[in-house]
Amino acid sequence: MSAPYDSISLGPFACAFGDLERKPADIADFDALWQAQSADVEFATMGCGSFRTMSGPVETYVLDCVRRLLDEHGAPAGAIDHVIFATSDACLEFLGRDFAVRILEAADLTNCVPTVLSFQQCCSSLAALRYACDLFADEDVSDVVVLTLDVTPRDDDRVRSFALFSDAVTGCVVSRGGSGPLRLVSTAVNVDHEGLLGRDSFLSRQQAAQGAFTKVFRDSGEELAGVTKVFPTNLYRPVTLFNATITGVHRDQLHFAEPLASYGHCGNGDWVINLVDYHTTVGIRSGETYLAQASAPGFFACGLLVGT
The missing domain is CATH 3.40.47.10 (Thiolase/Chalcone synthase)
Structure with missing residues (x-):
């Protein structure tokens, strides 16, 4: 931005x-x-x-x-x-x-x-x-x-x-000019047309995800390796881990297991719920980078956040 x-x-x-x-x-x-x-x-x-x-x-x-x-x-x-x-x-x-x-x-x-x-x-x-x-x-x-x-x-x-x-x-x-703990640096939403039609494949999902990641890091000047935590969609655990793998996210970067256990999949709100849980238990730190991530049939989105 x-x-x-x-x-x-x-x-x-x-x-x-x-x-x-x-x-x-x-x-x-x-x-x-x-x-x-x-x-x-x-x-x-x-x-x-x-x-x-x-x-x-x-x-x-x-x-x-x-x-x-x-x-x-x-x-x-x-x-x-x-x-x-x-x-x-x-x-x-x-x-x-x-x-x-x-x-x-x-x-x-x-x-x-x-x-x-x-x-x-x-x-x-x-x-x-x-x-x-x-x-x-x-x-x-x-x-x-x-x-x-x-x-x-x-x-x-x-x-x-x-x-x-x-x-x-x-x-x-x-x-x-607010005092919130984060600011938004860049976002990206990619469409997987085959996924919209119910014909998605490993390749189509990977292309949508990697394309979104390429945009969000290119626009921000940051790198995935420097991201402290990723807040993903709370799907079936192996699927969430798979979605991380195809974009190069290490499983240690993910924060979702505890909210998933308690709340299941809350649609649009998953990344917010995971972020709030992390902020409550660990704390958002100034200068550190975080990634909000969402996936759905036909779409993949992410947003890079920086602690203030």
Whole structure:
């Protein structure tokens, strides 16, 4: 990114998980569903012990996340200029046409312009982060909230190929001259057209992933070897490790195992959840580099972050 972005910070971050903690065995016919989606693969090796579901309307969890972000950021709701909702395609149909209006009104976001980013599945949140930074080309923009939300109403839809879906809302504040722990240096999203059609292969996935990595490191001037931690999508553990291998990420650089065990796959929000968990347990350090990474059928995305 160019010099004007140097003063833009990311943070605080917040996560609002579904309030019901459940076990995979709680899903009716779970073993059969898993085998139908991921044949000849033992679920026990996934690394997921529980997942979360929302017992109430998704707006409740979005508002909880927004209020915690604003409280920690120390800014009044009226100071937020934009809010960006990043979500997967499947969530759009049940959000409703007045979803953004309800959130803005309930959170008292009186000067806020809403935007929805989707159609890139679990990679939409990283596209939203880049879009948030681009909004600062307008000198009147000071604070932007980015929210990721992925919810699965039906239990039998939670069991997907190499993933167990969980419910969560995550968010961060992107601000000009803020005091957040990170800043965004560069981002990249690549498409795997064969993957969009369900015909992806090892080669097509590798090309999409490596192409995104080439862009993000070329634009930043950094190198993968210098990255302290990578926050990936929380898929089936061997798949996550495979995705790391094809891009040259060492498994010791990954931080995902503990959140995967507790929350499963939270769609768009996985990299945020992993980042928050790392920041809580270890701490983001000034000057160190971190990589947010997301993968989905047909897409691969990443964003390079630097501790402030």
